[in-house]
Each structure stands twice: as C-alpha cells, then as structure tokens.
Amino acid sequence: MNRSNSTSHSIFWANDFPPVTSGIATFFVNICRHLPADRVEVIAPRMEGTDEVDGALPYPVRRLNLPVGESVNAKLFKTVLTLWYGLLESLFRRPARHHCGQVVSSGIAGLLYKKLFGIPYVVYVYGSETVRLGTSNLFRRLMHAILNNSEKVIAISRVTADEFIAFGTDSVHIQVVYPGVDANRFRPDTPDQSVIERFGLHNKKVLLTVARLDERKGHDTVIRALGMLAEEVPELVYLIPSIGREEERLRRLVQESGLKDRVQFLGLFPDEDLPKLYNVCDIYVMPNRVTTASALAGDIEGFGIAFVEAGACGKPVIACRSGGAVEAVLDEETGLLVEPGSDEAVVTAIRRLLHDPDLAKRLGEAGRRRVETTFDWPILSAQLERWL
Missing domain, CATH: 3.40.50.2000 (Glycogen Phosphorylase B;)
Structure with missing residues (x-):
C-alpha cells in the first residue's frame, strides 16, 4: 500500500x-x-x-x-x-x-x-x-x-x-x-489412510470435484462420464465434498444412472482437511460451463481456485475451455482442457489420464511448479501491495 x-x-x-x-x-x-x-x-x-x-x-x-x-x-x-x-x-x-x-x-x-x-x-x-x-x-x-x-x-x-x-x-x-494457494499447506503428500478407510477407497481410482453444487461446475457431466466408463474401469469412483442448489437433481441423476455405490456426496468438508482429499484422488475434474438457468444465465467460472489447489497437490486436472479456467489450467501442461458441454470429451480426457500414468504424473508435477512460481500467496499479495 x-x-x-x-x-x-x-x-x-x-x-x-x-x-x-x-x-x-x-x-x-x-x-x-x-x-x-x-x-x-x-x-x-x-x-x-x-x-x-x-x-x-x-x-x-x-x-x-x-x-x-x-x-x-x-x-x-x-x-x-x-x-x-x-x-x-x-x-x-x-x-x-x-x-x-x-x-x-x-x-x-x-x-x-x-x-x-x-x-x-x-x-x-x-x-x-x-x-x-x-x-x-x-x-x-x-x-x-x-x-x-x-x-x-x-x-x-x-x-x-x-x-x-x-x-x-x-x-x-x-x-x-489471481486467487492463490498456500503452497506449504497444499502440497503432494502420501494418501491419508484414515480418509481411504472412511470412504472405502482401497484399490479405487478416484475422481474429485471440490466446488459448490451449481450448474456451471459440471458435476452432472462427470456423473454421466462415470456411467460411460463404469464397465471399462470398474474401480472408478467419484467424490463430491460440497452442497448446493443442484444437490437434489444430482442425487437423482446418480440414482437413475445406477451409480449410487460409486458416487459419494460428502457434504461440507472441513477446509483444513481439503489437502488430504486432494491427495487421495487420481484426477481432479471440474468441467465448467456457462450457466443456462434463467436466474444466473450467462454466469461463467471466473477462475477456479480448486484447479490450482489440486495442482499444488501434484494432481492432473481436467477443465473446460470456458471462462477463467483457461488461465487456471494450461492445456497439455498442467492439465487437459476440453470443450464445454461434451460428456464424450470428458470421458476421453479421464480415459487418457488413467491409461497414461506418466502423462498424469507430468501434468501434476508441472501444476505444482506453476503454483510455486505463480500462485503462491506471498507472490500474489506482494503484487497487490505494489498496485495499491
């Protein structure tokens, strides 16, 4: 200042x-x-x-x-x-x-x-x-x-x-x-066994979305993608640690899709435990899109801090080419960007990361490096002080 x-x-x-x-x-x-x-x-x-x-x-x-x-x-x-x-x-x-x-x-x-x-x-x-x-x-x-x-x-x-x-x-x-993260708090770590046991994640491949249950976050796209991959990847599960206006509709979609044993709604997850949740997942996926609901029509994802938190924990991410997500995620460098509104594109991206662990590892490591050089809070707060 x-x-x-x-x-x-x-x-x-x-x-x-x-x-x-x-x-x-x-x-x-x-x-x-x-x-x-x-x-x-x-x-x-x-x-x-x-x-x-x-x-x-x-x-x-x-x-x-x-x-x-x-x-x-x-x-x-x-x-x-x-x-x-x-x-x-x-x-x-x-x-x-x-x-x-x-x-x-x-x-x-x-x-x-x-x-x-x-x-x-x-x-x-x-x-x-x-x-x-x-x-x-x-x-x-x-x-x-x-x-x-x-x-x-x-x-x-x-x-x-x-x-x-x-x-x-x-x-x-x-x-x-840009919104930042605490790189000392969000960092790669050994998966927490208590989290694995609590949610039954032994020998599972885990998809994760940390976001309010709003239309533009794309939880329904992930649920449909999971259904399309169910036979091919029987160990694939999906964790949703949040609440929101879309919860009832999403729960109904899970039930209708026969995925109630593979999708877990965790409710509000303690903020201090979020790094543990990121570190048990294999892929962070949030296929963001423009909202179409009348009350919020045209609303976009301004940035997507969870993409950066996941990257800080060394996880590959999947996002859509919509809104500020294209700045939070560098395509083919820290994650994969797909076209919004396409279930098939999300399926392809998930399949690609599951079948190519070297790619997943490379994207996660690059995401971590980018956090350390660009999105760590001391760097961003110093910028803010210079400008005010």
Whole structure:
C-alpha cells in the first residue's frame, strides 16, 4: 500500500467470507491473511460458526447482522445496512481505504464515501457481474460510476478483466490478481489412510470435484462420464465434498444412472482437511460451463481456485475451455482442457489420464511448479501491495 497509509487501517467489506465455503470467500480470507494484520479489518455477515473461524485468523473480523440470502429484498436490505455501517466507519474512524468485495452493495458505499469524505476504495470482481447486474440502464450507469471512480478494480482473471473493460470500465483501473494457494499447506503428500478407510477407497481410482453444487461446475457431466466408463474401469469412483442448489437433481441423476455405490456426496468438508482429499484422488475434474438457468444465465467460472489447489497437490486436472479456467489450467501442461458441454470429451480426457500414468504424473508435477512460481500467496499479495 502507499507509504502515506502504511500506519492506517483499511476496511475490507466481504459478504462472502468463512465460514461460507466458496472460492471467493477463500480469495478474500487469504488476501487479508497476507497483508499486515494491523492494516486491515474485515467486516462480514454474522452466521453460525463465525466465532471459531474468526478466532483462528491473524487479523480482526467484525461481524454485522447482515442478510446473507440471494433474494432481491435481502440484497437491497444488505446494501442499505452496508451504507449505514460504512457511514459510521467513515465518519468516526476515517479508514485509509475501503476494500469493496461486491460491486453493488459495498461498491455503492465506497463510491458514496469517496464523494463525501475523499476516502479511496478498491472493488473486487470475479465473474459475470455485468451479465447479472448490467441489464438495465440504471444499473449500468451505477456500475460505471462505481468502477470508474475506484482506485483500482481487482479482477481474478484476465477473462474477468476483459469482460469489465468491454462493459465500459476504464482499463487503467483494472488489475488482475489471481486467487492463490498456500503452497506449504497444499502440497503432494502420501494418501491419508484414515480418509481411504472412511470412504472405502482401497484399490479405487478416484475422481474429485471440490466446488459448490451449481450448474456451471459440471458435476452432472462427470456423473454421466462415470456411467460411460463404469464397465471399462470398474474401480472408478467419484467424490463430491460440497452442497448446493443442484444437490437434489444430482442425487437423482446418480440414482437413475445406477451409480449410487460409486458416487459419494460428502457434504461440507472441513477446509483444513481439503489437502488430504486432494491427495487421495487420481484426477481432479471440474468441467465448467456457462450457466443456462434463467436466474444466473450467462454466469461463467471466473477462475477456479480448486484447479490450482489440486495442482499444488501434484494432481492432473481436467477443465473446460470456458471462462477463467483457461488461465487456471494450461492445456497439455498442467492439465487437459476440453470443450464445454461434451460428456464424450470428458470421458476421453479421464480415459487418457488413467491409461497414461506418466502423462498424469507430468501434468501434476508441472501444476505444482506453476503454483510455486505463480500462485503462491506471498507472490500474489506482494503484487497487490505494489498496485495499491
């Protein structure tokens, strides 16, 4: 950060923050973890499990009674409360900077406090906000004002940055900061026997997807691919450690496909144990695609932090040529990229990695090297500090 602000605190407004489990929540918690603890304070919604999470963090987190739902009313109420709380912060504490984790709710607040008090603000963007929010002239004008009056717009991928430039954001405001991983925590390790025994993975070939059960993550594609490979690879199984809006549909698909003994829904898996899960899998696969459901139509994968976590653990990955996944995964170097929406392409990629262990090993090792040189958090946080 600027030297003039080096002894002043900044406020980081994060609607997505642990114990919420999402790539964005992980992104925010790690950005703050790698900035000096006396220079940042997080403000996030209060929910079950926050005391345990906050006590383990090296920086202060203040919890507010903000709504966490996705309804229009919840978002409107959240915006109003954020404006009020932020006004009090700006009046009485005068932070050096506001970090706005959402374009609309905290972004509106950031714009207002810059106009009223001259406090600079940074906006974080990470997907298809322009698709979801830029459909009316009012919203477009509001978003243009928020983005172009900011000190910086931090995008999690080049794809995301280009989308916002096309939307009308001045390119000089935008900087790409990739989500990173802790390379010491996510690293290749011997498969944990307790995990193998718990999930019955002895002598199994394991597919893994660590992602919310949303349409764009492509769990259904993996399930259908598993069915197509069932006779050819009888030891192949699939682990799904998450929950989400698609769970009922996916469970029904598993049942209808006769795969209930080969697909395990693990629910919310403890974040601290994720490296163990990556290290028992043979292939990490998330065939991401553009969402078609009406409420989120056009939504893309902004980056895909789980691809990088898997690579950090030395695992080959399969992704689709869609959204920011093309930056998280280098085709034929750290993983395999296939066309979105093609079950057959995913089958071919899985088959190729299972039949060519040397290729799988080479891709996994390259993924690990790339994490060490590009995606390790100390590297990324140093970039962020230089730009702010």
